[in-house]
Amino acid sequence: MRTVQAVAWKEIQIYFSNPMAYIVALIFLAVTGFFFVVDLTDPFPEASLSNFFFGATIVLILLAPALTMRLLAEEQKLGTIELLLTSPVRDWEVIVGKYLSSLVFLLAMIGLTFYYPLLLWVFGRPDPGPIYSGYLGLVLYSAAALSIGILTSTLTSNQIIAFVVASGILLLMYFATLGTGGGEGIWSTLVTEIGMRSHFDDFERGVIDTKHIVYFLSVTAFFLFLSIRALESRRWR
Amino acid sequence: MIQVRGLTHYYGPHLAVQDVSFGVKKGEVLGFLGPNGAGKTTTMRIITGFMPPTRGQVTLADFDVVEQSLEVRRRVGYLPETVPLYTEMPVTGYLKYMGTLRGMKSKQIKNRIRDVIDICQLGDYHKTIIGKLSKGFRQRVGIAQAILHEPEVLVLDEPTIGIDPIQVVETRKLIQDLGKQQTVVLSSHILPEVSMICSRVLIIHQGRIVAEDTPQNLALSLQGVEQLQVEVGGPPAEVLPVLRRVPGVNEVTHRPQQNRELYTIRFQRGKDLRDEISRSIVSNGWSLLSLQAVGMSLEDIFLRLTTHEEL
Ligand SMILES: Nc1ncnc2c1ncn2[C@@H]1O[C@H](COP(=O)(O)OP(=O)(O)OP(=O)(O)O)[C@@H](O)[C@H]1O
Ligand SMILES: [Mg+2]
Numbered sequence: 001m002r003t004v005q006a007v008a009w010k011e012i013q014i015y016f017s018n019p020m021a022y023i024v025a026l027i028f029l030a031v032t033g034f035f036f037v038v039d040l041t042d043p044f045p046e047a048s049l050s051n052f053f054f055g056a057t058i059v060l061i062l063l064a065p066a067l068t069m070r071l072l073a074e075e076q077k078l079g080t081i082e083l084l085l086t087s088p089v090r091d092w093e094v095i096v097g098k099y100l101s102s103l104v105f106l107l108a109m110i111g112l113t114f115y116y117p118l119l120l121w122v123f124g125r126p127d128p129g130p131i132y133s134g135y136l137g138l139v140l141y142s143a144a145a146l147s148i149g150i151l152t153s154t155l156t157s158n159q160i161i162a163f164v165v166a167s168g169i170l171l172l173m174y175f176a177t178l179g180t181g182g183g184e185g186i187w188s189t190l191v192t193e194i195g196m197r198s199h200f201d202d203f204e205r206g207v208i209d210t211k212h213i214v215y216f217l218s219v220t221a222f223f224l225f226l227s228i229r230a231l232e233s234r235r236w237r
Numbered sequence: 238m239i240q241v242r243g244l245t246h247y248y249g250p251h252l253a254v255q256d257v258s259f260g261v262k263k264g265e266v267l268g269f270l271g272p273n274g275a276g277k278t279t280t281m282r283i284i285t286g287f288m289p290p291t292r293g294q295v296t297l298a299d300f301d302v303v304e305q306s307l308e309v310r311r312r313v314g315y316l317p318e319t320v321p322l323y324t325e326m327p328v329t330g331y332l333k334y335m336g337t338l339r340g341m342k343s344k345q346i347k348n349r350i351r352d353v354i355d356i357c358q359l360g361d362y363h364k365t366i367i368g369k370l371s372k373g374f375r376q377r378v379g380i381a382q383a384i385l386h387e388p389e390v391l392v393l394d395e396p397t398i399g400i401d402p403i404q405v406v407e408t409r410k411l412i413q414d415l416g417k418q419q420t421v422v423l424s425s426h427i428l429p430e431v432s433m434i435c436s437r438v439l440i441i442h443q444g445r446i447v448a449e450d451t452p453q454n455l456a457l458s459l460q461g462v463e464q465l466q467v468e469v470g471g472p473p474a475e476v477l478p479v480l481r482r483v484p485g486v487n488e489v490t491h492r493p494q495q496n497r498e499l500y501t502i503r504f505q506r507g508k509d510l511r512d513e514i515s516r517s518i519v520s521n522g523w524s525l526l527s528l529q530a531v532g533m534s535l536e537d538i539f540l541r542l543t544t545h546e547e548l
Contacts, residue, residue, distance in 0.1 A: 006337040014325060062383035083382070086285045087338040088310040 001087050007097025008104070009176025011071065014236060015105045020070075023110045024063050030058040036116045048126060050204050052116055053134045057200060058147050061174060065166035068149030069159040071098040072231070074155035081234075091231045095150060095224060102146045110138060130206035140216035141196065147223035154230040161225055168197075173219075238263045238390060238420045239284060244293035246279050246444075253279045255444040256293070258494075261390075266416040266506075268435030268452075269424035270387045277424035277443040278318050281394050284422065298389060311340070314383035318394040319377055324368030328359060328378055331367055332385060339386040344386075353381040355409070373400040376408070384415060391415060393423040398429060409434055428455075465530055466500045467514065471497055471523030479521055485511050499527075 015021040035055025072094075075081040083095065119128040152166040153159075165214035192198050196219075199212040239261040245425045246254040254276040271278045283290045284297065286306040294301065300308040323331055327351055336346035354363050357377040362370060365377060375395070383391060396412060398406045415421060425431050431438050432452035440448040440455070448455065469476050475492050480489045480500060488503040493536055504510050511528060520526045 002340075006334060010323075010326075010334050017325070020417070026240060078324075079317065079319050080323055081320055082282070082287055082317045082319075083315065083335070086287050086310055086313065086315050087335070088307050088340055089338050090307070 003093040004100065007089075007185040010101040011098055011101030012104055014099075015067075016044055018142065021105060023221040024066050025105075025112070028059060028063055028109050029112060032056045032113055032116075042151070048164075049116060049120070049131055049134055052113070053138055053200075053204050056110075056113070056138055056149045057141055057174070059165045060142060062167055063162045063168045064102075064142065064145035065152070065170065066108065067074075067102045068098075068153050068166065069163040070153070071102065071150060073157050073159045076104055076234075077159075083085045085234075094156070095227045095231060099146060099150050099224060102149070103143060106146060107139065110135070110142065121198065127206065129163040130204060133206050133208045135205045136208065137200050137212070137216075140203075140213060141200060144196070144216045144223070147174075147220045149218040151223045151227045151230060154234070155225045238265070238298060239283070239422070240294075240296045242294045244280065244283065244290050244295060246276075247282065247291045248279075253444055254283075254290075257441070257444070257446050258293075259439055259446065259449065261420060261422060262407050262506075263389075263420055264414075264416075264418075265437060266421045266435045268438045269422065269441060270425075270426065270428065270431045272426055274443075275426075275441045277441060278394055278522050279444075280313075280441070281392050281422065283422060285392050286310045287315075312389045314386065314388035314391045316391075316393045316396055318377045318398070318491070320379040322367045322375060322378060324381075325364035325366065328363045328370075328381075331378065332382060335382045336385055340542070341386055348384055353385055356384070357381040358407075372406040376400050376404075380408070380411065383407040384419075387419075390421060391419050391421045391423075393421065395424055395426075396439070397425070397427075432487045446546050463504055463530065464506075465507045465511065465514065465528060467502065467518070467528045468526040469500060469518055469523050470498070470526055471518070471521065472519050475521070476500065476518070476523065479517055480514065483510065483517050485510050488508075530533055 032052055032055050036049070036052040038051050052088065072081075072149040075084060086109075117131050148169050149162070151171070153162040156162050158163075173194060174196045176191050177198045193215075196216075199215045202209050202212055242258050242259070243251075244254055246256040257276070257280060258476050259267075263275055269280070271277050283295055284302065286309045288301045296302065299313050300312075302309045323332060323334075326334065328329065329363045332350045332353065336349065337343075341349070350363075354360055357380055359374065359377055359381060362374055367375065370378065376399070376457055380393070380396065383393065384537045393412065397408050400408065411454070412421065414425065416434070416436075423431075424433065432455070435452060438448075438450060438452055438455055467480075473493070477491055477500070480486065480502060483502075485508050486502055486504050492500045492501060494500045502514065503512070515525050515528060
């Protein structure tokens with residue numbers, strides 16, 4: 001556990017001293033701010049954040065991989081992985097530590113958006129339910145998105161490849177539901193179930209369903225597990 | 238301390254190390270000498286548990302590097318050839334991080350950092366960002382992290398490459414001092430360097446060990462001693478004295494390999510003793526299974542090594 005902490009802490013410090021991370025945070029605030037304002041300038045403004053949540057999940061398809069791409073790819077590029085992997089650390093400790101650092105940074109980014117709901121409360125009477133559940137959904141979605149980025153960063157020493165592939169996977173998983181064309185049958189049900197969008201909808205509407213929570217946590221666990229295996233097999237190459 | 242048996246490593250189809258076997262005793266300073274591409278780095282990466290061998294077994298302090306990798310890694314300090322460091326971290330911050338990864342307590346880390354900064358003479362730079370240090374000072378940080386946790390075994394891959402002559406001398410002295418307490422394996426392609434620091438030298442060429450000796454004996458080979466390797470079917474206790482009695486022979490060593498009885502015979506260059514040796518073996522009723530010259534290739538390899546230093 002101390003190792004996880006040490007790895008995470010080191011990476012967090014690097015995030016907070018890295019211009020790249022600040023650029024990511026800035027873009028996130030700009031884009032989500034835009035979607036928030038779109039909500040308000042509606043001819044019949046409803047005091048809700050659903051547009052903001054939609055914008056946040058979309059922009060994270062690009063920004064989450066941008067946060068994680070460095071984490072393991074750079075170690076492989078610079079060779080520092082040689083000292084990391086010859087230290088008495090377990091592979092899962094490295095992966096989990098790196099992952100937690102990106103999660104902390106992304107949570108901090110999400111924390112910066114709390115002034116949107118505050119504004120709603122100052123100027124109107126929003127329904128608090130969808131706001132709470134929406135934030136819960138956003139956090140779960142972010143956790144899953146980052147785990148995908150960790151996997152691709154483990155698989156390559158090229159940060160650009162790690163970024164592009166992770167964004168691609170996220171994009172596919174996000175819009176998988178569209179691919180079914182609303183059809184019936186096992187296949188379309190499966191694709192709908194894999195799709196992230198369909199699992200996010202309920203959170204936006206103010207419904208907290210355990211099914212969706214389990215979904216996002218499983219996706220996260222699955223990709224972290226693959227990352228650990230990928231790091232292990234790195235020793236075998 | 239370290240036992241390497243039948244180590245073979247392939248990178249894809251490319252054979253990098255072939256059937257290498259050797260041992261390192263506790264407190265020994267072993268030098269790995271070989272030209273570029275010989276397989277030094279590959280062997281060291283396997284010993285330190287960075288990657289598993291394609292075939293063969295390596296144990297360190299009786300722990301298998303593949304099966305009990307974590308135990309092995311606890312006992313090793315490693316300086317990779319490229320000295321990979323986190324360039325955005327300051328020296329002490331980096332050492333603290335590496336100490337934590339090695340499972341040291343924070344108080345212990347604090348004390349040891351003071352020690353290693355002293356030992357590696359990093360005093361004026363302990364707050365500097367590593368990326369701003371010169372090559373020589375990065376090398377020192379690399380050594381500092383390797384000795385930080387007082388490992389039983391130190392593995393140093395070309396520790397003096399790319400630093401200026403004065404720092405080379407200091408680094409060698411430092412390694413010599415470290416060798417008094419720790420088991421050290423270091424690689425180099427500079428013959429005088431290895432002779433200076435190491436108590437035993439292993440010469441590796443194209444992935445095979447071609448010679449293994451003390452620096453003194455290697456120097457003899459350089460001055461024109463040839464070697465023959467023979468395999469004899471007969472009891473070693475009787476074969477040895479007979480071989481030693483052959484006129485012109487300087488030295489005979491018995492090197493059994495698996496179930497083969499191999500002997501290395503040294504003699505002054507210029508004589509051809511093959512006839513006498515084979516006759517003395519056969520006349521005792523033993524069988525001569527193979528006889529080959531190994532001295533020739535050794536000479537070639539020395540030509541490829543850096544045998545002197547330009548200062
Ligand atoms: N990652 C790799 N992938 C493929 N081949 C490799 C790799 N690393 C080393 N090799 C090959 O394996 C052989 C042994 O390389 P190694 O790095 O062990 O040699 P070395 O003795 O350390 O050489 P040097 O003195 O140049 O450092 C070389 O022929 C090299 O080309
Ligand atoms: Mg090398």
